[in-house]
Amino acid sequence: MTDPKHWRSTHARIANGPVVPQQLIGGTPMIDLSEFSANPKVKIYGKCEYLNPSGSIKDRIAQEILARALETGELKAGMTVVAATSGNTGAAIAMACAIRGFPYIVITNQKTSKEKIDAMRAYGGEVIVAPSGVPADHPDHYQNIEATMCAKNPKFYGVNQYDNPYNADAYEKTLGPEIWSQTEGAVTHFVAGGSTGGTITGTGRYLKSVDPTIKIVLADPKGSVLWDYFVNDIPEEELVAKSWEVEGVGKDSIPGVLDTEYIDGAVMGDDSSSFRMVRTVAESSGVLLGGSSGLNLHAARVLSSHIKEGTIVTVLCDSGVKYLSKIYNDEWLQ
Numbered sequence: 001m002t003d004p005k006h007w008r009s010t011h012a013r014i015a016n017g018p019v020v021p022q023q024l025i026g027g028t029p030m031i032d033l034s035e036f037s038a039n040p041k042v043k044i045y046g047k048c049e050y051l052n053p054s055g056s057i058k059d060r061i062a063q064e065i066l067a068r069a070l071e072t073g074e075l076k077a078g079m080t081v082v083a084a085t086s087g088n089t090g091a092a093i094a095m096a097c098a099i100r101g102f103p104y105i106v107i108t109n110q111k112t113s114k115e116k117i118d119a120m121r122a123y124g125g126e127v128i129v130a131p132s133g134v135p136a137d138h139p140d141h142y143q144n145i146e147a148t149m150c151a152k153n154p155k156f157y158g159v160n161q162y163d164n165p166y167n168a169d170a171y172e173k174t175l176g177p178e179i180w181s182q183t184e185g186a187v188t189h190f191v192a193g194g195s196t197g198g199t200i201t202g203t204g205r206y207l208k209s210v211d212p213t214i215k216i217v218l219a220d221p222k223g224s225v226l227w228d229y230f231v232n233d234i235p236e237e238e239l240v241a242k243s244w245e246v247e248g249v250g251k252d253s254i255p256g257v258l259d260t261e262y263i264d265g266a267v268m269g270d271d272s273s274s275f276r277m278v279r280t281v282a283e284s285s286g287v288l289l290g291g292s293s294g295l296n297l298h299a300a301r302v303l304s305s306h307i308k309e310g311t312i313v314t315v316l317c318d319s320g321v322k323y324l325s326k327i328y329n330d331e332w333l334q
């Protein structure tokens with residue numbers, strides 16, 4: 001039950017011999033989406049995170065979290081991995097468990113698309129679907145279900161992606177360096193939505209360590225509490241979440257992983273700007289993306305109109321295939 005050491009090879013996709021499945025994680029290509037820039041002097045590049053093997057950016061954290069938990073002995077043979085998730089971490093954990101022979105239980109909520117729920121089950125584990133729209137401190141909130149289950153059973157390893165420091169570490173070690181290298185240091189801005197805050201925190205931490213002038217910008221859907229917390233300085237205990245439909249981004253409470261020290265600004269989006277954006281990208285560029293990529297691209301476009309020049313990099317977190325019954329279904333959209 002050890003992990004191969006060199007799983008982060010950026011050349012795994014074109015290696016001459018066979019690779020182990022972990023080597024398919026990360027090393028994603030970057031595509032030029034500057035046609036969506038509002039300013040000809042600002043480039044917009046998107047990292048194709050939907051090409052990760054379970055279909056999202058979350059393979060990076062599942063790999064890091066399980067590898068580190070095995071190293072430290074927090075996770076041992078005979079244990080079951082338990083994870084609360086808006087869906088993508090669940091599929092990534094399910095895949096990572098299947099590779100290593102661990103049983104898993106993932107807990108999501110009713111907002112999650114059927115495609116994502118089916119994918120979480122497909123790797124052979126259990127999926128619990130909790131209600132959506134319940135307050136963050138309610139016992140039926142999907143995160144609290146994970147905490148309660150793990151407190152009761154010492155044979156459960158709780159991933160706790162919202163507070164697990166290995167989450168942001170994964171991006172600091174992989175996504176940040178990839179962006180720096182693929183832009184040859186030309187990146188001036190990084191834009192990402194936040195749920196756990198792992199992507200923006202870890203990538204921000206790396207990019208600022210190599211060039212402190214790089215600006216890190218949060219994209220947040222209307223209704224999420226991250227905006228009020230970061231932009232309006234509203235104390236955590238006074239935050240009130242509303243509802244939104246874009247999956248995987250925005251939050252109803254402040255996750256422990258999110259470190260706003262690395263964030264310089266924020267752009268708000270909403271369901272309609274996000275969904276319109278991905279439908280346009282699909283039709284005009286042939287790239288089928290999930291809703292959070294639409295939020296990110298919308299925010300990158302708004303940002304491009306506020307800066308004189310630069311190179312904005314954002315993340316295309318998952319594929320539109322995960323939302324065919326929703327974003328790409330005209331009846332659902334209405």
Ligand SMILES: Cc1ncc(COP(=O)(O)O)c(C=O)c1O
Pocket residue numbers: 056086087088089193194195196197198199200247248249290292293317318
């Ligand atoms: C589709 C999608 N986009 C973006 C994110 C946000 O990433 P993070 O949790 O690193 O803030 C998630 C997280 O679940 C996601 O599923």
